[in-house]
Amino acid sequence: MKNSVLIIFIFFISFGLKAQYKNISFEKSNARNLKIHQIDFREFSTLIHFQYTNENSGLICAEEDFYIQDKETLKKYKLLNSLNLPICDKAHQFDKLGQIHNYTLEFERVPDEIKKFDIIENSENGFKFYGVKIDNSKEQANVIDVTSFINDTPVKEYGIYYKDGDPVFYYNHKGITVAVMLTYNQNYGKYYQANIMVKNLSGREFNFDPNQITAIMQKNDKVYEPEVLSYEEYMKKVKRQQNWNAFAVAFSESMSANQAAYSSSSSSTTSSGYSNTTGSASGYVGDTYGSIYGSSSTYGSSYSTTYSQNYDGQAAYLAQQNANKNISNYQANQYSIKQTISEGYLRLNTIHNETEYIGYVNIEYEKKIEEIVLSVPVNGTTYTFTW
Structure with missing residues (x-):
């Protein structure tokens, strides 16, 4: 490639x-x-x-x-x-x-x-x-x-997909993907469980501290901060860790499947006489992420459409950039996820480049809330998720 x-x-x-x-x-x-x-x-x-x-x-x-x-x-x-x-x-x-x-x-x-x-x-x-x-x-x-x-x-892309009927919100930003799915958990008490995935394709490692995650709830026009339990606090309430691996694999694969949904290609001939083609590709070039996906869109730096009227939009875009700079970029390593860490309840971890970290935190449960907002700090940027 x-x-x-x-x-x-x-x-x-x-x-x-x-x-x-x-x-x-x-x-x-x-x-x-x-x-x-x-x-x-x-x-x-x-x-x-x-x-x-x-x-x-x-x-x-x-x-x-x-x-x-x-x-x-x-x-x-x-x-x-x-x-x-x-x-x-x-x-x-x-x-x-x-x-x-x-x-x-x-x-x-x-x-x-x-x-x-x-x-x-x-x-x-x-x-x-x-x-x-x-x-x-x-x-x-x-x-x-x-x-x-x-x-x-740089673009801070925000999107949503669904896993088993539950919404998964995610961001793609500066080579980092942060995805969160909120569920209800009755194991060892009643909690809102935030299942979190962090993918690092930024080209460098960083520390991820789940103890910095905060939440805000709204109920009856009142706003308050529920407790987001740390690993140590949660483990005081249980005598053993839950079986996490099966869910971690499914969560990771659901994100991959969401991106892969844009990988198929098709064409249809319009009355004007040219073919309109869609397709996708994605990857990292050095520290820069780029993908072409879906019906005429690309993320990162380029969301593209290709017409077969003797014109390749993406190829033309490539041609129009500074040749020496871009060729140098493409000679750099292209990154892909090579390691997945899934340990269950989230703890402080160094997330190396090309590594995916999956886990969950529990949030104090409250009945009949109208809104919950979760703030997840990752590598100097806070990503906000609202249900």
């Missing part, structure tokens, strides 16, 4: 930039907190670099039906890649108000001579720019290295 990617890189490095512009105006827009940073006309595609400022500490994603439309000809140019912004079955989660997030959308090649166009995210609440015009009489902008542009604001 690594060698084939290198061949793609070497093959495409001759395809460079055509023109890039920062002097951009538009007639109207519903996106007051979204800025068009720059537009690049490339050999095989058009890239629009956006900068989004968070106003409500929420989530952001890209709808798959996103396009550029020529105001004169009404021709549409489809979205090929969403770089650093998940397609809307998942989302990027902001941590605070005023936080900035850079992302790049790659579209089918727009003609150089286009005079005015719309940028449309075709959904009820989607972003829309009408009457976009490029002032090409001004000096062209500097080349944007897409990798550097998006790495300044």
